[in-house]
Amino acid sequence: MANDSSPSNGNSAADNTLQAICYSRGSLRLLDQRKLPLESVYLDIKDSADGWFAIKEMVVRGAPAIAISAALSLAVEVFNLQAFKGPPDEAVSFLDSKLDYLVSSRPTAVNLSDAATKLKEVIGSVAKTASEARIIFERYIEAAEIMLKEDFASNKAIGSHGASFIKLHMKSSGKISMLTHCNTGSLATAGYGTALGVIRALHFQGSLERAYCTETRPFNQGSRLTAYELVHDNIPATLIADSAAAALMNSGKVDAVVVGADRVAANGDTANKIGTYSLALCAKHHDIPFYVAAPLTSVDLSLPSGREIIIEERSAKELLNTRGGLGEQVAASGISVWNPAFDVTPADLISGIVTEEGVITKNGSDTFDIKAFVDKATSR
Numbered sequence: 001m002a003n004d005s006s007p008s009n010g011n012s013a014a015d016n017t018l019q020a021i022c023y024s025r026g027s028l029r030l031l032d033q034r035k036l037p038l039e040s041v042y043l044d045i046k047d048s049a050d051g052w053f054a055i056k057e058m059v060v061r062g063a064p065a066i067a068i069s070a071a072l073s074l075a076v077e078v079f080n081l082q083a084f085k086g087p088p089d090e091a092v093s094f095l096d097s098k099l100d101y102l103v104s105s106r107p108t109a110v111n112l113s114d115a116a117t118k119l120k121e122v123i124g125s126v127a128k129t130a131s132e133a134r135i136i137f138e139r140y141i142e143a144a145e146i147m148l149k150e151d152f153a154s155n156k157a158i159g160s161h162g163a164s165f166i167k168l169h170m171k172s173s174g175k176i177s178m179l180t181h182c183n184t185g186s187l188a189t190a191g192y193g194t195a196l197g198v199i200r201a202l203h204f205q206g207s208l209e210r211a212y213c214t215e216t217r218p219f220n221q222g223s224r225l226t227a228y229e230l231v232h233d234n235i236p237a238t239l240i241a242d243s244a245a246a247a248l249m250n251s252g253k254v255d256a257v258v259v260g261a262d263r264v265a266a267n268g269d270t271a272n273k274i275g276t277y278s279l280a281l282c283a284k285h286h287d288i289p290f291y292v293a294a295p296l297t298s299v300d301l302s303l304p305s306g307r308e309i310i311i312e313e314r315s316a317k318e319l320l321n322t323r324g325g326l327g328e329q330v331a332a333s334g335i336s337v338w339n340p341a342f343d344v345t346p347a348d349l350i351s352g353i354v355t356e357e358g359v360i361t362k363n364g365s366d367t368f369d370i371k372a373f374v375d376k377a378t379s380r
Contacts, residue, residue: 062188269306
């Protein structure tokens with residue numbers, strides 16, 4: 001996995017200069033987000049093993065970007081595969097096992113397993129009539145590339161729906177100040193972003209007063225990445241400590257909170273970066289609307305509630321050392337560490353879930369009927 005300080009120009013899905021995923025057929029480069037904002041280094045991803053490492057080690061993060069990077073890393077591998085001599089059924093087994101391996105890199109992100117399932121369905125369908133392995137590999141590559149394009153279009157739709165809905169439901173008609181957590185922008189997706197996409201849309205429409213982003217400890221995705229994107233796009237923004245969020249809300253400077261999601265259960269309970277639950281509780285206390293922005297691929301209807309969501313635990317080094325585990329030791333040697341990567345925000349704290357198909361709102365009983373929304377959206 002080689003380093004490169006300049007991105008390729010192959011990512012036709014993005015319409016801005018900030019690209020975390022730079023892809024052209026047979027080549028994939030990922031911006032090493034561990035080094036931001038001080039260095040912009042791209043890693044050359046040559047196969048699924050490189051993709052697994054990049055996801056596991058947080059080179060790339062954000063549920064949509066994880067799924068796309070995994071799919072494309074395997075697309076690059078099979079494009080450059082030399083003389084695969086097996087029959088079509090062995091090509092299917094090869095791809096299936098590689099996809100299972102990639103899913104193991106970040107089990108909480110439902111987008112990753114969802115992408116793997118969809119790609120397996122494509123492979124299985126082609127295998128019914130394919131006369132050689134090459135046809136199956138070509139169809140897999142095409143399907144992975146379609147995912148890249150569709151994610152960017154989905155993000156733009158999320159931004160548009162979210163901005164319109166928030167403006168419609170604000171108590172005043174003035175400009176809006178938004179608080180967000182973690183990173184959910186171009187660096188976490190194919191481009192534009194989910195929760196940060198909503199903020200971008202408000203800004204481009206002239207409706208944003210200010211964006212506030214938390215530092216998002218311990219890996220500091222907010223201070224390193226979200227702040228980087230906000231400055232890059234010239235969006236009026238302020239960085240705050242995670243622990244300052246309640247005080248900021250109490251000061252009256254926050255009109256709404258918008259965050260992303262790694263997984264949404266059938267009842268609306270949402271898994272997102274650790275600290276999201278705390279923000280939701282603070283927002284509820286201060287009567288501030290709390291929105292989740294995520295594509296429908298983040299919805300997992302197989303899970304009745306957030307209790308069934310598996311929460312990944314990260315390395316103790318992220319708390320023991322500065323820079324999310326990458327710098328010098330700051331904590332006492334021998335101290336035990338609990339470092340969950342995510343927490344679950346109960347649905348009753350969430351005002352609405354913004355998707356590419358519109359905003360999921362609560363019914364008369366103050367609960368979400370997400371299945372009905374998904375069924376209606378997929379039947380269009």
